[in-house]
Amino acid sequence: MSLLPVLHIKEFSKSIKRDDFYANIFSTHLKKHHSSITKPHKHNFYLIVLFLKGKGVHEVDFNSYPIKRGALFLLKPGQTHHWEFSEEAEGFIFFHSKEFYNLLFPNKNIDEYPVFYSSYNSPYIQLEKDLILEFKERFNSIYQEYKQNNLMKYRKLGLLVDLLYIDATRAYKIDNTTEVGKVPSQVILFRKLEVLINEKFLVDKSPSSYAKALHVSTKHLNRVVFNTLNISTSDLIHQRVLLEAKRLLTHGEMSIQQIAFELGYNDPSYFTRLFKKKVGVTPSVFIDRYKENDKS
Numbered sequence: 001m002s003l004l005p006v007l008h009i010k011e012f013s014k015s016i017k018r019d020d021f022y023a024n025i026f027s028t029h030l031k032k033h034h035s036s037i038t039k040p041h042k043h044n045f046y047l048i049v050l051f052l053k054g055k056g057v058h059e060v061d062f063n064s065y066p067i068k069r070g071a072l073f074l075l076k077p078g079q080t081h082h083w084e085f086s087e088e089a090e091g092f093i094f095f096h097s098k099e100f101y102n103l104l105f106p107n108k109n110i111d112e113y114p115v116f117y118s119s120y121n122s123p124y125i126q127l128e129k130d131l132i133l134e135f136k137e138r139f140n141s142i143y144q145e146y147k148q149n150n151l152m153k154y155r156k157l158g159l160l161v162d163l164l165y166i167d168a169t170r171a172y173k174i175d176n177t178t179e180v181g182k183v184p185s186q187v188i189l190f191r192k193l194e195v196l197i198n199e200k201f202l203v204d205k206s207p208s209s210y211a212k213a214l215h216v217s218t219k220h221l222n223r224v225v226f227n228t229l230n231i232s233t234s235d236l237i238h239q240r241v242l243l244e245a246k247r248l249l250t251h252g253e254m255s256i257q258q259i260a261f262e263l264g265y266n267d268p269s270y271f272t273r274l275f276k277k278k279v280g281v282t283p284s285v286f287i288d289r290y291k292e293n294d295k296s
Contacts, residue, residue: 054089092139104158207233
């Protein structure tokens with residue numbers, strides 16, 4: 001079965017010797033790869049982009065964010081996204097693998113940065129006017145270093161990227177009393193639950209099963225999820241299932257019946273009812289609307 005395309009760094013530059021880092025001017029990147037990046041797709045890497053001009057919409061996991069001057073996006077591996085531009089865009093973009101960061105910072109965890117805590121944290125930061133120039137210089141330093149073949153190139157790139165993440169964390173709207181690296185226990189448990197759901201949601205949709213795997217009671221797990229998102233554990237599992245359903249529907253290469261089976265539902269009609277109950281429309285109506293929006 002064909003799932004959503006997963007893009008790898010090597011696909012964006014056949015000439016690079018390493019496949020764990022890539023940087024470019026955004027307009028150049030868009031011209032070279034327009035056909036593959038303007039349709040819904042996933043990455044196996046972290047993607048960071050700063051827009052300095054242009055207008056449009058950036059859709060990440062079916063949430064829409066504005067493309068405009070000062071829009072900063074930080075996406076983690078596995079998120080689905082695509083761009084729609086109504087005005088020519090310019091800025092900077094870079095990617096890196098998790099391994100790239102881990103090798104340079106073995107005692108740190110990139111997911112401790114708030115924007116990467118959880119898939120439910122917004123990937124979008126609208127920079128204040130006085131920060132746009134500062135971030136432009138940060139991105140340009142990364143791009144210029146990437147183009148050169150200087151001694152310790154990738155070590156310096158890693159340091160520049162980490163500095164950018166620190167600056168982005170300061171610009172991110174978070175509780176300033178929570179220090180990076182000192183994550184509350186409920187956040188840690190919620191993050192573990194997210195990881196587990198991503199691994200098992202195709203075959204396991206039982207909240208009690210996840211609670212058992214995390215060595216907590218179902219009641220406690222429900223309380224943590226409710227405190228985080230104001231929904232139940234069961235709703236969280238269904239959200240992950242339905243996100244994957246939307247990804248598969250927009251890719252357009254599987255029937256609704258095939259998608260139902262892929263997601264672990266032996267009864268496609270039950271899947272259709274669940275989708276309509278949670279999304280508000282049937283899968284067929286959803287994909288028709290999505291195709292209409294994609295053409296406009």
